[in-house]
Amino acid sequence: MAAQLRAANRRGRALAAFAVAAAGGLLAAATFGSGPAGAAGTTLRDLAEAKGSYFGTAVTQNDLNNSALTAVAGTQFDMVTPGNEMKWDTTESSANNFNFGPGDKIVSFAKSHSMRVRGHTLVWHSQLPSWVSSLPTAQVQAAMENHVTTQATHYKGQVYSWDVVNEPFNEDGSLRTSVFYNAMGSGYIADALRTARAADPNAKLYLNDYNIEGVNAKSDAMYQLVSSLKSQGVPIDGVGLEAHFIVGQVPSTMKANIQRFTALGLDVAITELDDRMQVPASAANLAQQATDYATVISNCLAVSGCVGVSQWGVGDADSWIPGAFSGYGAATMYDDNYQPKASYNSAVTALGGTAGSPSPSSSPSSSPSSSSSPSTPPSGAACKVSTQVSSWNTGLTENITVTNTGGSAVNGWSVKFTLPGGQTVSSAWNATVSPASGQVTATNLTYNAAIPAGGSTSFGFNANHTGNTAAATGFSLNGVACSIG
Ligand code: G3I
Numbered sequence: 001m002a003a004q005l006r007a008a009n010r011r012g013r014a015l016a017a018f019a020v021a022a023a024g025g026l027l028a029a030a031t032f033g034s035g036p037a038g039a040a041g042t043t044l045r046d047l048a049e050a051k052g053s054y055f056g057t058a059v060t061q062n063d064l065n066n067s068a069l070t071a072v073a074g075t076q077f078d079m080v081t082p083g084n085e086m087k088w089d090t091t092e093s094s095a096n097n098f099n100f101g102p103g104d105k106i107v108s109f110a111k112s113h114s115m116r117v118r119g120h121t122l123v124w125h126s127q128l129p130s131w132v133s134s135l136p137t138a139q140v141q142a143a144m145e146n147h148v149t150t151q152a153t154h155y156k157g158q159v160y161s162w163d164v165v166n167e168p169f170n171e172d173g174s175l176r177t178s179v180f181y182n183a184m185g186s187g188y189i190a191d192a193l194r195t196a197r198a199a200d201p202n203a204k205l206y207l208n209d210y211n212i213e214g215v216n217a218k219s220d221a222m223y224q225l226v227s228s229l230k231s232q233g234v235p236i237d238g239v240g241l242e243a244h245f246i247v248g249q250v251p252s253t254m255k256a257n258i259q260r261f262t263a264l265g266l267d268v269a270i271t272e273l274d275d276r277m278q279v280p281a282s283a284a285n286l287a288q289q290a291t292d293y294a295t296v297i298s299n300c301l302a303v304s305g306c307v308g309v310s311q312w313g314v315g316d317a318d319s320w321i322p323g324a325f326s327g328y329g330a331a332t333m334y335d336d337n338y339q340p341k342a343s344y345n346s347a348v349t350a351l352g353g354t355a356g357s358p359s360p361s362s363s364p365s366s367s368p369s370s371s372s373s374p375s376t377p378p379s380g381a382a383c384k385v386s387t388q389v390s391s392w393n394t395g396l397t398e399n400i401t402v403t404n405t406g407g408s409a410v411n412g413w414s415v416k417f418t419l420p421g422g423q424t425v426s427s428a429w430n431a432t433v434s435p436a437s438g439q440v441t442a443t444n445l446t447y448n449a450a451i452p453a454g455g456s457t458s459f460g461f462n463a464n465h466t467g468n469t470a471a472a473t474g475f476s477l478n479g480v481a482c483s484i485g
Pocket residue numbers: 083084126127166242272320
């Protein structure tokens with residue numbers, strides 16, 4: 001990890017983040033306590049900081065209205081990337097008409113939780129208003145420079161870094177054609193970097209892209225570009241590896257790839273980590289995700305100059321994945337109820353902590369959702385369900401037993417299943433069952449929230465039927481698909 005970050009973190013985090021000092025990027029000293037509910041050494045941020053690193057997340061303006069989300073974001077993470085609020089379509093939706101309100105809200109949240117900010121992003125072909133993409137060629141450079149200057153000046157001293165140019169490459173390593181490339185050729189990148197440096201000399205300036213985590217044609221192209229920029233004296237400080245992975249597909253060359261960039265004297269950041277899988281999530285995929293998170297974090301920690309890891313979004317409920325990849329989800333370290341998953345535990349372990357130790361997001365005293373929400377079983381989670389149906393002409397009774405076959409206790413459960421067509425629940429016991437038909441969820445009552453490792457819980461319901469008296473199917477326990485038996 002970068003020496004300057006180590007130094008800064010030794011002196012305390014917090015406001016230091018907003019006063020990036022001098023050309024070396026040393027953070028001004030300011031001493032803060034640990035996060036709102038965080039005992040020292042128990043959170044991702046504390047563990048990362050102890051290693052001279054950081055752990056970040058992406059937060060959107062809407063996310064700020066979600067108290068369960070902000071409780072986790074503000075205690076577990078010490079870096080924030082605005083999900084959308086610093087993109088061109090938000091900050092300059094019409095020419096020279098700037099709106100920094102949404103981005104300022106993210107910065108304000110970061111400040112109040114002693115977090116730093118990764119500015120994202122100044123120049124990108126996407127989320128770009130049409131007035132820019134339809135500009136006459138001769139006007140593009142001036143518009144780009146004005147945008148970079150105005151935005152970087154507004155956030156001067158408030159952001160740790162800027163993704164100055166985002167996603168400039170095609171998969172084959174050629175530069176993507178965009179309004180900027182079409183108007184200025186490859187020189188738009190150096191121009192954007194120089195313009196950003198002039199506006200905010202202390203922000204770390206990054207190029208950021210996806211599918212450049214391992215050694216491949218696209219990362220080769222990024223390597224050649226940043227080598228060339230450095231040799232020309234263009235201000236470039238870092239390369240962002242987005243790291244949008246599919247379970248089991250973290251490239252084996254990731255560490256070597258990080259090393260070759262840092263060997264150029266550049267920082268590397270993992271900027272948008274997530275790890276998607278088909279949903280409902282299987283226990284095997286959740287376990288693989290835990291392995292993947294540990295691999296990514298270890299790859300970064302192993303290389304001096306890999307400054308930190310950021311996840312894209314806080315929990316599965318606010319991840320971009322289900323909207324972009326049909327049938328996929330469960331991509332983050334937190335489940336739909338902001339309870340930590342196995343990947344959280346593996347992240348803690350990779351950061352040198354003790355997995356399973358109470359964290360602010362899962363301890364009853366600090367989590368707004370933990371007292372009532374189910375917690376996802378940790379690594380090795382698995383479940384087995386048995387059903388028993390007795391029926392008569394228009395009614396039936398079904399009893400369901402769920403066994404926790406994972407290695408750890410479950411504290412709070414939610415069992416999802418599908419009722420055959422025509423069945424409508426009329427009453428239930430040992431659980432709240434809702435809705436009455438179709439895909440339903442049975443949730444624990446206060447007296448039966450815990451299922452020890454190897455233990456079982458039973459609940460049941462009466463239902464009306466129209467002829468189909470089959471048992472329910474498609475069971476999952478806290479998001480983990482169960483076997484029947
Ligand atoms: O704001 C409009 C809203 O008015 C409209 O009703 C709604 C209907 O679809 O769309 C809203 O805009 C959405 C926007 O997010 C804000 O929520 C866009 O449709 C949606 O496409 C956009 O998605 C963002 C995506 O970038 C766009 O490429 C995601 O939230 C954001 O997480 C994602 O982030 C990117 C990084 O910036 C770069 N790397 C990849 C990463 C994931 O795609």
